[in-house]
Amino acid sequence: MERIKLEFPESAIVHRQPLSVRITDMNYGRHLGHDSLVSLLHEARIQAFGALGLSEWDMGGYPSVVVDLAVQYQSEARWPDALVVETAIPAPAGKAIVVYHRVCHAEGGRPVATARLNVVLVDPAQGRSVAIPEAVGQAIAGVESA
Numbered sequence: 001m002e003r004i005k006l007e008f009p010e011s012a013i014v015h016r017q018p019l020s021v022r023i024t025d026m027n028y029g030r031h032l033g034h035d036s037l038v039s040l041l042h043e044a045r046i047q048a049f050g051a052l053g054l055s056e057w058d059m060g061g062y063p064s065v066v067v068d069l070a071v072q073y074q075s076e077a078r079w080p081d082a083l084v085v086e087t088a089i090p091a092p093a094g095k096a097i098v099v100y101h102r103v104c105h106a107e108g109g110r111p112v113a114t115a116r117l118n119v120v121l122v123d124p125a126q127g128r129s130v131a132i133p134e135a136v137g138q139a140i141a142g143v144e145s146a
Contacts, residue, residue, distance in 0.1 A: 006072045006114045008102045012088040014140070015048035018106060021081045031076040032112070038069070041101050041115055044085035048099075052089075052139045060133025062121035064097070074111040082106035091141050092132045096120055 019040050027033030032040075049056055056064045077083060088100040096118040103112040120129040121136070 004070050004072050006070060006100070006116050008086075008100050008114050009088045009090055012090040012100070013086055014089050014142075015044070015051045015087045017044040017047045017085045017087070019043060019083050019085055021077050021079045021083065023079045026079055031078050032081075034071070037071065037103070037113060037115075040083070040085060040103065041069075041117075044087055044101055045099055048087035048089070054136060054139055056119075059121050060136040062123060062130055062133070064119045065122050067096070067118050067120050069115060069117040071113055071115045073113050075105075077103070077105065077112045083112065084109075089140050092137050095129050095131055097132060097136075097140065 021032050022036075025032050025036035025040075027036075046056055049059075082105070084104050084106050086102045086104070088102075090098055090100075092098075097120070099117050099119055101113075101115040101117075103114075104110060105112065121132060122128065123130050
């Protein structure tokens with residue numbers, strides 16, 4: 001079996017979000033479940049977008065949709081572990097915003113998981129993806145709009 005290799009782009013970190021493993025995040029194996037990890041990633045992503053002045057339901061006039069997700073697990077996390085989710089968003093190219101998350105233990109920094117996902121903006125009237133608005137690209141790149 002070939003494992004997914006996700007390279008986390010350190011230079012594109014835009015946000016760090018402290019979170020903790022809740023008792024309800026535990027699965028039958030007594031560690032953080034996949035479904036709960038996806039929820040923690042969502043929380044970190046919405047906080048990262050907010051720190052950039054963006055919201056996932058209105059990014060330059062369009063809602064965002066996650067179209068794919070890849071996760072590489074590196075270690076277990078259990079209740080009540082404190083975590084930090086680092087979010088990196090390289091400058092958009094094409095119609096997708098690529099978002100990386102690295103989940104680490106707050107104490108010691110041991111990685112729990114690395115994730116890569118693609119987000120597209122959708123025109124609800126057309127039901128199709130649209131080009132990334134310039135203002136959204138500038139917000140991600142850290143450029144002040146005029």
